Amino acid sequence: MTDVKTPAADIKAINSILDAYSGKTGILIPLLQDIQEKFNYIPREAVELISEKFHIPYTKITGVITFYAQFRTEPVGKYIIRTCMGTACFVNGGENILDAIREALNVEIGATTGDGLFTLEKVACLGCCSLAPVVMINDEVFGNLTPQKIKTVIENFKKRESK
Amino acid sequence: MNVTKIKVGMASCGIAAGAAPVFKALSDKFGGKVEKTGCIGMCYREPIVEVLGDDGSSVIYGDINEKRTAELIAIIENEEVRKEWAVFIKGAPEFEQSLYNSKQVKIVMRNLGRINPESLDEYIAAGGWEALKKTLAGTPENLIEDMIRSGLRGRGGAGFPTGLKWKFARASDSDKKYLICNADEGDPGAFMDRSVLEGDPHSVLEGMAIAGFAIGSDTGFIYVRAEYPLAIKRLEIAVSQARNAGYLGKNIFGKGFDFNIELKKGAGAFVCGEETALMRSIEGNRGMPTLKPPFPAQSGLWRKPTNINNVETFANVPWIVLNGWEKYAAIGTEKSKGTKVFALTGKIKNTGTVEVPMGITLREVIFDIGGGIRNDKKFKAVQIGGPSGGCIPASLLDVPVDYDSLNRTGAIMGSGGMVVMDENTCMVDVARFFLNFVVEESCGKCTFCRLGNKRMLEILTRITEGKGKESDIEELEKLAGQVRNGSLCGLGQTAPNPVLTSIKYFRDEYIAHIKEKKCPSHVCKSLLSFTIDAGKCTGCTLCARNCPVKAVEGEVKKPHLIEQAKCIKCGKCYDVCRFDAVIKD
Numbered sequence: 225m226t227d228v229k230t231p232a233a234d235i236k237a238i239n240s241i242l243d244a245y246s247g248k249t250g251i252l253i254p255l256l257q258d259i260q261e262k263f264n265y266i267p268r269e270a271v272e273l274i275s276e277k278f279h280i281p282y283t284k285i286t287g288v289i290t291f292y293a294q295f296r297t298e299p300v301g302k303y304i305i306r307t308c309m310g311t312a313c314f315v316n317g318g319e320n321i322l323d324a325i326r327e328a329l330n331v332e333i334g335a336t337t338g339d340g341l342f343t344l345e346k347v348a349c350l351g352c353c354s355l356a357p358v359v360m361i362n363d364e365v366f367g368n369l370t371p372q373k374i375k376t377v378i379e380n381f382k383k384r385e386s387k
Numbered sequence: 388m389n390v391t392k393i394k395v396g397m398a399s400c401g402i403a404a405g406a407a408p409v410f411k412a413l414s415d416k417f418g419g420k421v422e423k424t425g426c427i428g429m430c431y432r433e434p435i436v437e438v439l440g441d442d443g444s445s446v447i448y449g450d451i452n453e454k455r456t457a458e459l460i461a462i463i464e465n466e467e468v469r470k471e472w473a474v475f476i477k478g479a480p481e482f483e484q485s486l487y488n489s490k491q492v493k494i495v496m497r498n499l500g501r502i503n504p505e506s507l508d509e510y511i512a513a514g515g516w517e518a519l520k521k522t523l524a525g526t527p528e529n530l531i532e533d534m535i536r537s538g539l540r541g542r543g544g545a546g547f548p549t550g551l552k553w554k555f556a557r558a559s560d561s562d563k564k565y566l567i568c569n570a571d572e573g574d575p576g577a578f579m580d581r582s583v584l585e586g587d588p589h590s591v592l593e594g595m596a597i598a599g600f601a602i603g604s605d606t607g608f609i610y611v612r613a614e615y616p617l618a619i620k621r622l623e624i625a626v627s628q629a630r631n632a633g634y635l636g637k638n639i640f641g642k643g644f645d646f647n648i649e650l651k652k653g654a655g656a657f658v659c660g661e662e663t664a665l666m667r668s669i670e671g672n673r674g675m676p677t678l679k680p681p682f683p684a685q686s687g688l689w690r691k692p693t694n695i696n697n698v699e700t701f702a703n704v705p706w707i708v709l710n711g712w713e714k715y716a717a718i719g720t721e722k723s724k725g726t727k728v729f730a731l732t733g734k735i736k737n738t739g740t741v742e743v744p745m746g747i748t749l750r751e752v753i754f755d756i757g758g759g760i761r762n763d764k765k766f767k768a769v770q771i772g773g774p775s776g777g778c779i780p781a782s783l784l785d786v787p788v789d790y791d792s793l794n795r796t797g798a799i800m801g802s803g804g805m806v807v808m809d810e811n812t813c814m815v816d817v818a819r820f821f822l823n824f825v826v827e828e829s830c831g832k833c834t835f836c837r838l839g840n841k842r843m844l845e846i847l848t849r850i851t852e853g854k855g856k857e858s859d860i861e862e863l864e865k866l867a868g869q870v871r872n873g874s875l876c877g878l879g880q881t882a883p884n885p886v887l888t889s890i891k892y893f894r895d896e897y898i899a900h901i902k903e904k905k906c907p908s909h910v911c912k913s914l915l916s917f918t919i920d921a922g923k924c925t926g927c928t929l930c931a932r933n934c935p936v937k938a939v940e941g942e943v944k945k946p947h948l949i950e951q952a953k954c955i956k957c958g959k960c961y962d963v964c965r966f967d968a969v970i971k972d
């Protein structure tokens with residue numbers, strides 16, 4: 225987990241998220257989801273505050289965080305590229321798409337590019353299998369991809385950023 | 388004719404295909420006449436636009452990309468019909484009687500692509516929430532009896548009779564009972580539930596409310612996977628509409644029945660689709676399956692009696708209530724009643740969702756409705772049931788689609804993903820793919836699932852790398868038996884299925900990999916070799932320039948040569964060659 229101290233303002237933001245869950249049951253996962261939505265990852269301070277406020281052991285919280293693929297404990301890039309590794313995408317050449325992205329960004333799965341723009345992730349299925357192979361960048365889905373097409377998509381994102 | 392309505396398919400698939408700018412351009416032009424709708428199932432023709440007239444006419448256009456929009460606007464303004472673009476014209480026999488349409492029966496998909504999923508009024512106009520009203524006028528016991536007689540079986544995979552499940556949950560005595568809708572849809576290659584949630588969310592809520600009345604529960608949860616942001620959004624809208632209109636909440640229809648629904652988002656764990664793991668996840672824990680019994684009907688969520696059903700199961704319920712169990716039971720086979728929605732993907736022409744009566748053959752689904760294999764390649768296998776299912780070969784294409792017949796093949800009905808594979812798919816590689824999936828998704832609780840699958844994956848990997856041993860097939864079969872018997876939940880128990888079916892039906896491919904060190908489908912990279920046919924090579928240097936490791940040698944205008952020791956078998960030379968001079972073997 226990262227040791228970067230969360231600035232005071234963020235502690236306030238964490239606390240206001242926690243307050244919304246007071247007195248409820250089954251809160252841990254939605255709570256972590258809200259925190260991640262706000263910060264894009266789960267800061268260590270958030271885990272400490274949850275543990276304190278709701279009397280949930282620290283180890284239980286980290287146990288939950290590490291169990292679910294969705295949760296991250298490191299900050300991510302501005303764009304999260306989720307490459308589908310589901311069956312339909314696999315059969316339609318999904319691995320080639322992944323290779324093309326790796327090549328275009330020079331980054332491995334789970335890592336973020338040096339400029340902090342892109343994080344590469346893989347997912348099991350995006351549910352757009354009819355357009356396989358599929359990649360999701362933040363909330364936008366790109367389908368019927370070829371290695372060339374995904375490279376163009378990434379180039380367009382880069383261009384948009386350098387403006 | 389006056390155009391009264393224009394509907395644009397705005398499910399995830401439509402949006403990904405570019406429906407949003409089409410929707411905007413049409414809205415700018417025609418204002419309130421333009422509406423969003425769900426996916427009618429023809430994903431292969433997205434973006435899709437339907438034009439409805441006041442004379443009852445309907446024309447559905449496919450492939451309406453941004454470029455075609457301007458022309459479409461002109462067509463609409465001139466009240467013309469562009470037949471070449473149409474995927475459906477109401478009243479036209481060539482469409483209405485096409486195999487694609489005539490072989491389908493739409494119950495679950497009854498409103499998809501027809502109503503605006505964000506409009507309660509449109510759901511009501513389509514008969515929505517009537518089934519709950521009818522239900523509340525009767526007794527839970529009669530409702531359950533009707534459900535049993537309808538023959539509806541759970542669509543989440545295992546096919547347990549829904550009415551019976553409700554009966555058990557009703558019989559459990561408790562101050563509190565829960566109802567859960569399983570919308571985790573984790574099987575890669577399956578998106579039926581997403582389609583229903585995005586296109587007709589109220590039907591699922593209504594089915595849940597009816598089930599809540601049946602078992603005596605006032606609290607429902609929908610556990611929906613986080614990878615479906617649009618489904619979540621439309622569910623949120625539907626829940627709040629239903630609450631405001633009094634279809635959810637207290638004293639519904641003045642009959643003293645209370646029922647509320649809350650959404651829970653998954654967090655990216657396949658095993659959480661398993662019912663006991665799912666309940667642990669809602670409780671806020673790691674999603675580890677627990678031993679059954681006790682079954683959820685006795686002790687489920689927070690140890691209270693709980694009934695859990697799949698999205699598609701619930702979507703059937705209002706239809707059965709309104710149309711009667713007899714009508715439902717009249718569709719299908721003796722033991723598998725009604726319809727099943729399938730997601731057709733892979734190397735098939737007509738990708739998308741289809742709804743067919745049980746008992747139809749695989750051949751009819753894949754060839755008559757699905758249009759057969761893309762690029763006129765040869766069909767090799769269809770994978771059904773996802774990581775718990777199996778690969779069915781061409782020789783079994785006439786097997787009817789029902790729970791028992793599919794089980795006999797070694798595959799399962801599963802949730803409804805059908806991934807079609809052609810001659811260019813390597814079955815050993817597919818088996819490796821599924822095991823890799825299972826190894827990543829196993830929660831790790833059971834030793835055999837955690838380690839046995841890993842051993843199997845190692846063996847399969849080594850076979851695809853040309854390092855397979857003759858004893859490997861036997862070893863795989865032995866491990867498969869142990870994993871199946873030594874695992875607590877369905878994930879481990881069924882994990883060997885893709886391997887076992889591929890050995891059963893494609894043994895010769897395994898043997899080619901192991902003995903001849905060849906991949907007959909030319910997929911497994913380590914077993915490939917690239918050479919240049921000197922007779923065909925013109926010395927254009929294209930391959931040499933594209934080779935990432937500079938393994939191609941040769942002078943301009945003279946035949947080139949690939950240095951085998953350097954070659955990483957990426958296939959770039961093969962892809963770029965314009966003279967078919969690179970031989971892949």
Ligand SMILES: Cc1cc2nc3c(=O)[nH]c(=O)nc-3n(C[C@H](O)[C@H](O)[C@H](O)COP(=O)(O)O)c2cc1C
Pocket residue numbers: 540541542543544545546547549569570571572573574657658659660661662663695696697698700802876877878
């Ligand atoms: C590993 C695993 C994953 C599962 N995933 C799902 C799923 O994504 N959706 C689903 O409805 N059922 C899934 N199931 C089946 C559920 O455990 C359960 O049987 C089902 O939700 C019951 O609903 P039904 O009776 O309406 O089919 C899964 C089972 C296993 C073992």
Ligand code: FES
Pocket residue numbers: 308309310311312313314348349350351352353354356357358575576577
């Ligand atoms: S398999 Fe890739 S989107 Fe479903």
